[in-house]
Amino acid sequence: MRLSSRFYLFTSFTAWSVVIAGATPAVCGAPEYIIETQNDLDVLSNCQVVNGSIIMNTSSATSLNFNRIETITGDLIIRNNNYLASVALTSISSVGGELRFEKLTRLASVYAPQLANVGQLTMRILPNLQGIRFDKGIKKAHKLTIEDTQLSTLAGISLNTTDTMVIVNNNYLREVDMPYLESVESKFYVSYNAREISVTLPRLKTVGDMTIQRVAHLQLSNLEEVKGFLGFLNSTLQDISCPNITRIGQSLFFIGNQELTSLNFKQLESIGGTFMIANSAALAQIKGYDKLKTVAGSIDFTGNFSSVELPKLRDVKGGLNIQTTSSDFTCPFRQSDGIIKGKSFVCRGSVDNPRQSKESSFDDDDFDELLGNGTIKGSKNSTSPVKQSGAAKVDSRPFRLVTFFLVLVSGFAHLL
Incomplete structure (x- = not known):
């Protein structure tokens, strides 16, 4: 519904009539309100509850103030504006649908001191956004996407549970601190943010798929179950510790972590896909898997490691490929012991150029077709220097390799 002066008179009369009658809050109902200016928004100034959605698709407005509105039952979408510098959601406490800020190239601040609940929070392609004021704290959101901003912190966003959390291409973001987050049902991705970023999730117990990429500090001490895959890529982590995790539903992989020296997964018993470690030059010993019994993939x-310790491992349904440059390496497996069920069996040291299994080979076109727009490696529309500039470029080929491999092996491990 496009707002007009005639609608303004009707809405004002209706809202104030309700207030005078003593029935509050004043409710304005329409499936969709299309706004272009602050004047359009002022038409709703007497509405405490908007029973519908408010959408700004294109505009030249430089600021927006949502006045007395407290609740929006539908979506609040503001996008495609090259002039908008600030948005004030002064009284809004709840957005039942999606709260989306997207492609707002000059937006520098969002002020929402009362906001606590949103159905979905999306902040994408906001290259000048440095400040968010969620003073009360957003505690509920089914999906959170923060992509291509100048935010240095996510203070004010403190979820307990969510379905999906994607935090990518924020070059100034130095911390993701979610002290009360206990579960992520579907996907958790942190990738291509500031190189020194710290990810702190002290209460997280369960997650669907989790990818941690280019991270310096990590806290996952209470993680117990990963229903999908778990991956650590191109990070400067020296230690990766998940001491309470017992099960990974799909694959576990460590790729391109050049400073990694130790792993602690001492309670892990099963991996539902492939178990992969590659391009982690400082890792001298592969150990910390005291209870691992089964690997459903390869x-x-x-x-460069000198030893592999998997003392309880009894069943690998896929193949085995262990190659190291170390001359001190002794293979802990024998093809005749029956642990490795797959056809391939490579296990040796003193290898000049260790190679990953041929089963994971593919080209870039295959990868691009597989991932579509490539959420983890960056959006097509992203303005992030990480994606466009060679100065901050991170080698994505290990990630290309492992992603294709994971999808392939997860579906066909039983055929190996």
Whole structure:
């Protein structure tokens, strides 16, 4: 519904009539309100509850103030504006649908001191956004996407549970601190933010798929179950510790973590897909898997390590590929012991150029077709220098390799 002066008179009369009659809050109902200016928004100034959605698709407005509105039952979408510098959601406490700020190239601040609940929070392609004021704290959101901003912190966003959390291409973001987050049902991705970023999730117990990429500090001490895959890529982490995790539903992989020296997954018993470690030059020993019994896919380790310790491992349904440059390496498996069920069996040291299994080979076109717009490696529309500039470029080929491999092996491990 496009707002007009005639609608303004009707809405004002209706809203104030309700207030005078003593029935509050004043409710304005229409499936959709289309706004272009602050004057359009002022038409709703007497509405405490908007029973519908408010949408700004294109505009030249430089600021927006949502006045007395407290609740929006539908979506609040503001996008495609090259002039908008600030948005004030002064009284809004709840957005039942999606709260979306997208492609607002000059937006510098969002002020929402009362906001606590949103159905979905999306902040994408906001290259000048440095400040968000969620003073009360957003505690409920089914999906959170923060992409291509100048935010240095997510203070004010403190979820307990969510379905999806994607935080990518924020070059100034130095921390993701979610002290009360306990579960992520579907996907958790942190990738291509500030190189020194710290990810702190002290209460997280369960997650669907989780990818941690280019991270310096990590806290996952209470993680117990990963229903999908778990991956750590191109990070400067020296230690990766998930001491309470017992099960990973799909694959576990460590790729391109050049400073990694130790792993602690001492309670892990099963991996539902492939177990891969590659391009982690400082990792001298592969250990910390005291209770690992089964791997439903393959094992693929390449690097400079001198030993592999998997003392309880009894069943690998896929193949084995262990290659290391170390001359001190002794293979802990024998093809005749029956642990490795797959057809391929490579396990040796003193290898000049350790290679990952041929089963994971593919080209870039295959990868691009597989991932579509490539959420983890960056959006097509992203303005992030990480994607466009060579100065901050991170080698994505290990991630290309492992992503294709994971999808392939997860579906066909039983055929190996």
